[in-house]
Amino acid sequence: MKTLLIIAVLWGFALTVQPDSLHAQVREFGEYDVKAVFMANFFKFVEWPSPVREYRMCIYGSDPFGESMRIVEGMTVRGRTLEVRRPASLRSLGDCHVLFICSSERRRIHTILDAVRGMDLLTVGDTEGYAQEGVMVNFYIEASKVKFEINLRSIQSSRITVSSQLLKLGRVVDGE
Amino acid sequence: MSRSRDLRSRAMALFRNLPLKRKLILIHLISTIAILAFVGTIITVNEVLSARKTFISDSEGLMEGLAKNSAASLVFRDQKDAEETLRVLQAFPDVRYAAIIDKAGAMQAEYRRDASPGEIRRGRGLGSGYGFGLSEAWFSRAVTLDSERVGSVYLLRDLTRLYGNLYRNIGILALAVIASLVIGYYLSLYLQRMVTDPMTRLLGMMKTIADRQQYELRADAAGKDEIGDLARGFNDMLQKIEERDTELTAHRQHLAELVRKRTEELVRVNAELTRELEQRERFEQALGESEKRYRAIFENTGNASIIIEEDSTISLANAEFARLSGYDLDEVIGKRSWTEFIHPDFVEQLKEYHALRRMSGDGIPSGYDVKAVDRSGRTLEVHLTVGLLPDSRKTIASILDITEWKAMEVQLLQSRKMEAVGQLAAGVAHDFNNILTAIIGYGSVLQMSLSAESPERTYVDSILHAGQKAAALTQGLLAFGRKQVIAPREIDLNDAVRNMEGLLRRMIGEDVELRCRYRPEETVVLADSGQIGQVLMNLATNARDAMPGGGLLLIETSVVTVGRDSGGEDAGMEPGSYALLTVSDSGTGIPEEIVERIFEPFFTTKGVGQGTGLGLSIVYGIVTQHSGHVHVRSKPGIGTVFSVHLPLIKGAHAAAVDVDPSISTGLTDGTETILLAEDDEMVRRFIGMVLTERGYEVIEARDGEEALRIFEDRGDSVDLLLLDVVMPGMSGKAFYDNAERMRPGVKAIFMSGYTADIIHRKGVREEGVHFISKPIIQQELMRKIREVLDA
Numbered sequence: 001m002k003t004l005l006i007i008a009v010l011w012g013f014a015l016t017v018q019p020d021s022l023h024a025q026v027r028e029f030g031e032y033d034v035k036a037v038f039m040a041n042f043f044k045f046v047e048w049p050s051p052v053r054e055y056r057m058c059i060y061g062s063d064p065f066g067e068s069m070r071i072v073e074g075m076t077v078r079g080r081t082l083e084v085r086r087p088a089s090l091r092s093l094g095d096c097h098v099l100f101i102c103s104s105e106r107r108r109i110h111t112i113l114d115a116v117r118g119m120d121l122l123t124v125g126d127t128e129g130y131a132q133e134g135v136m137v138n139f140y141i142e143a144s145k146v147k148f149e150i151n152l153r154s155i156q157s158s159r160i161t162v163s164s165q166l167l168k169l170g171r172v173v174d175g176e
Numbered sequence: 177m178s179r180s181r182d183l184r185s186r187a188m189a190l191f192r193n194l195p196l197k198r199k200l201i202l203i204h205l206i207s208t209i210a211i212l213a214f215v216g217t218i219i220t221v222n223e224v225l226s227a228r229k230t231f232i233s234d235s236e237g238l239m240e241g242l243a244k245n246s247a248a249s250l251v252f253r254d255q256k257d258a259e260e261t262l263r264v265l266q267a268f269p270d271v272r273y274a275a276i277i278d279k280a281g282a283m284q285a286e287y288r289r290d291a292s293p294g295e296i297r298r299g300r301g302l303g304s305g306y307g308f309g310l311s312e313a314w315f316s317r318a319v320t321l322d323s324e325r326v327g328s329v330y331l332l333r334d335l336t337r338l339y340g341n342l343y344r345n346i347g348i349l350a351l352a353v354i355a356s357l358v359i360g361y362y363l364s365l366y367l368q369r370m371v372t373d374p375m376t377r378l379l380g381m382m383k384t385i386a387d388r389q390q391y392e393l394r395a396d397a398a399g400k401d402e403i404g405d406l407a408r409g410f411n412d413m414l415q416k417i418e419e420r421d422t423e424l425t426a427h428r429q430h431l432a433e434l435v436r437k438r439t440e441e442l443v444r445v446n447a448e449l450t451r452e453l454e455q456r457e458r459f460e461q462a463l464g465e466s467e468k469r470y471r472a473i474f475e476n477t478g479n480a481s482i483i484i485e486e487d488s489t490i491s492l493a494n495a496e497f498a499r500l501s502g503y504d505l506d507e508v509i510g511k512r513s514w515t516e517f518i519h520p521d522f523v524e525q526l527k528e529y530h531a532l533r534r535m536s537g538d539g540i541p542s543g544y545d546v547k548a549v550d551r552s553g554r555t556l557e558v559h560l561t562v563g564l565l566p567d568s569r570k571t572i573a574s575i576l577d578i579t580e581w582k583a584m585e586v587q588l589l590q591s592r593k594m595e596a597v598g599q600l601a602a603g604v605a606h607d608f609n610n611i612l613t614a615i616i617g618y619g620s621v622l623q624m625s626l627s628a629e630s631p632e633r634t635y636v637d638s639i640l641h642a643g644q645k646a647a648a649l650t651q652g653l654l655a656f657g658r659k660q661v662i663a664p665r666e667i668d669l670n671d672a673v674r675n676m677e678g679l680l681r682r683m684i685g686e687d688v689e690l691r692c693r694y695r696p697e698e699t700v701v702l703a704d705s706g707q708i709g710q711v712l713m714n715l716a717t718n719a720r721d722a723m724p725g726g727g728l729l730l731i732e733t734s735v736v737t738v739g740r741d742s743g744g745e746d747a748g749m750e751p752g753s754y755a756l757l758t759v760s761d762s763g764t765g766i767p768e769e770i771v772e773r774i775f776e777p778f779f780t781t782k783g784v785g786q787g788t789g790l791g792l793s794i795v796y797g798i799v800t801q802h803s804g805h806v807h808v809r810s811k812p813g814i815g816t817v818f819s820v821h822l823p824l825i826k827g828a829h830a831a832a833v834d835v836d837p838s839i840s841t842g843l844t845d846g847t848e849t850i851l852l853a854e855d856d857e858m859v860r861r862f863i864g865m866v867l868t869e870r871g872y873e874v875i876e877a878r879d880g881e882e883a884l885r886i887f888e889d890r891g892d893s894v895d896l897l898l899l900d901v902v903m904p905g906m907s908g909k910a911f912y913d914n915a916e917r918m919r920p921g922v923k924a925i926f927m928s929g930y931t932a933d934i935i936h937r938k939g940v941r942e943e944g945v946h947f948i949s950k951p952i953i954q955q956e957l958m959r960k961i962r963e964v965l966d967a
Binding site for chain 2 (some may be wrong): 147150168
């Protein structure tokens with residue numbers, strides 16, 4: 001009985017003590033830190049048609065992430081190393097798996113989307129209206145939280161598969 | 177521990193005494209219960225375990241789904257989605273609470289079935305696991321994505337339903353058990369008959385056989401089982417018993433015959449024994465009576481008697497012994513040795529006798545005088561008579577207390593000695609008196625014939641003086657020898673002493689104080705007051721001489737009663753009342769060793785010329801002559817007490833002091849005729865001359881015969897007989913007896929210094945018979961003659 005009591009007490013103690021270090025780190029996170037992590041996590045819910053050796057995440061346009069990408073750069077996702085690239089031209093987008101299209105490319109969005117069509121890319125943005133334009137996943141801020149909307153038609157028209165898990169999290173929009 | 181064992185043994189005992197039927201049922205029921213309990217337990221445990229297992233796997237499935245569905249919402253921090261995921265749980269009514277918690281431990285979403293918060297934080301932040309409480313169980317599972325933990329889900333399920341199911345199942349099981357027990361009981365009730373019925377039958381038959389001795393009965397031995405075997409064995413046994421019974425009957429008859437014979441013999445022997453016993457009883461009774469008889473003799477001999485064991489212990493003693501020794505019998509019997517009662521001087525000798533008597537008994541006196549010691553340490557003179565008890569090593573001793581006898585013996589010896597000395601003295605004095613009568617008589621004649629101026633007169637006076645002194649000495653001797661003629665009368669001892677008081681006072685001198693204490697009542701004794709005076713004089717003289725430096729002389733009169741058993745001073749005295757005259761002085765006292773001798777004549781402690789040595793002898797003689805006793809007690813340095821006991825005469829009135837008879841001092845005293853018988857010529861002639869001178873007519877006779885002749889011739893003219901008692905031939909007394917016959921009442925005066933015969937025969941003077949002691953003093957003779965003639 002006594003032993004049981006002690007175990008119960010220790011058990012309770014273990015349960016109540018919370019490691020707050022992670023929490024502290026999160027608080028320092030900025031908007032783009034979150035977006036970077038979210039993007040890294042997209043790899044876990046998305047399947048590409050061709051075999052992948054290493055995941056490549058490409059940022060096109062004027063990079064808003066700054067230092068934030070360092071958090072995810074080089075991390076291992078599903079047994080593969082995550083690389084971050086910043087291609088200069090549309091031609092060098094061919095070996096990217098996730099493409100973040102910056103707000104700077106607002107005017108050229110159609111051109112870019114047309115260019116990557118058929119390239120099995122998960123297109124991501126954080127500019128209002130992008131989803132309606134045809135970007136697959138577009139971040140937006142709601143109640144100070146990072147959310148995303150999903151253009152299901154874009155995803156269905158590509159050859160990549162996105163987990164329903166991810167899909168049910170996003171706000172589905174219609175569009176091109 | 178011993179309690180449980182005690183209980184078990186009691187239960188076993190209870191079980192052992194149950195009938196077989198009950199036993200079988202009980203065994204069956206116990207077995208059934210045991211099996212059912214075992215199976216029931218297994219089923220129940222299995223039920224519980226499988227229910228739990230199902231519950232857990234259910235829950236784990238649920239958890240897995242939750243984890244899967246919540247992974248994305250956790251990664252992308254979508255609370256709404258997480259809550260959406262949990263909402264699925266509404267389909268599970270026993271889920272009370274669920275939570276999705278992110279990697280950092282922050283609550284992502286919560287689900288509550290009702291308002292109760294419960295222990296909602298339990299398991300948060302944990303990996304995978306579950307736990308069961310009393311009414312709920314919790315499950316926790318890590319949510320992993322790409323083998324990375326992204327958070328966890330937590331679930332709390334209500335167990336009430338699970339347990340409800342469980343209870344229901346167990347209840348059904350219990351009902352089934354009870355039902356099977358009841359069925360089992362009735363089944364065993366029916367089935368046990370298969371075993372018990374043959375047994376009961378067998379038992380009933382056994383009882384019948386035992387009760388009625390019907391050994392010809394046989395049991396039904398149809399079965400081939402153990403009971404059948406038993407019945408067959410029983411039948412075999414019956415067969416044998418039947419055979420043996422027949423045999424036994426024969427034996428019994430034989431035995432009965434034997435017993436009858438033995439009994440007859442026993443009765444005969446018993447009768448013989450009874451007769452013997454009766455004989456012995458009679459013998460013992462006789463023995464008891466004998467024992468009682470001898471016991472009574474032992475107790476009542478009057479002598480102290482004891483029986484002594486071989487080891488000297490006294491094993492029996494009688495009451496007289498207790499009285500003599502001063503011990504209680506209880507203190508003596510079996511506890512003390514006879515040696516404790518014997519004076520140490522005699523113990524060794526007696527021990528020797530004791531030992532010798534046991535060996536041979538020859539030469540050992542059967543009686544001897546020894547000294548014994550009583551409890552107070554007083555020495556007793558005893559005479560022991562000792563004998564061996566026949567056929568034993570015990571001795572019987574009879575103890576006679578002879579202390580008093582011994583004392584009397586000593587006294588008697590003393591008296592005899594005194595008597596002898598007295599006779600000697602008296603014998604001498606008798607002749608001496610005759611001589612003195614002549615000397616004094618003729619001296620007196622010579623003195624009268626001389627004129628006062630004659631120069632020879634002084635010589636005659638000296639002769640007479642010396643003669644008087646010699647006469648006094650002779651008187652003393654006679655007094656001691658109790659040969660004095662006394663004239664006892666009833667007198668008051670007080671008066672006798674009182675008359676002497678003045679004289680005594682003068683005699684003892686001024687240095688000695690005389691104190692007299694008289695008994696207030698008259699103290700009458702039969703005594704010669706002159707003699708009593710003599711006694712007082714002598715004792716006072718003695719006392720004075722014992723107190724040269726002065727002191728106290730105390731004379732007392734009193735009365736004492738002497739009992740039969742009195743000892744000490746009174747020993748040897750006739751019982752009765754005595755007048756006691758004590759003369760005490762505070763003088764030097766008399767040494768113990770000579771106390772016994774002080775009454776002997778011529779025994780004196782005084783220097784030559786200081787005393788005659790006759791004083792106390794005279795006292796002794798006078799007192800003894802008065803049928804009295806004189807004793808002396810003395811302590812050197814303190815004083816001496818003389819006690820004179822004289823027989824007390826009661827109720828008589830004593831005459832006053834002797835009236836001094838008037839002595840006629842005229843020239844002629846009388847003219848009467850006096851017949852004088854005296855064998856001593858000198859004395860006869862002297863007396864004759866004196867009497868003639870005083871005017872009497874005197875007829876002289878030389879002896880008794882002559883006197884008788886004269887008296888026969890002219891007895892009528894004789895007025896008085898003056899007779900010497902002791903004469904050759906017819907004594908004065910014999911003559912007097914003849915004369916008295918011829919002329920009764922004839923007056924007579926006996927003269928003698930030796931009057932024992934007369935005194936002893938008569939004790940007191942007869943009427944008309946008078947005495948005068950020799951030497952004859954002229955004046956006294958004249959006075960006596962006148963006294964008798966005038967009477």
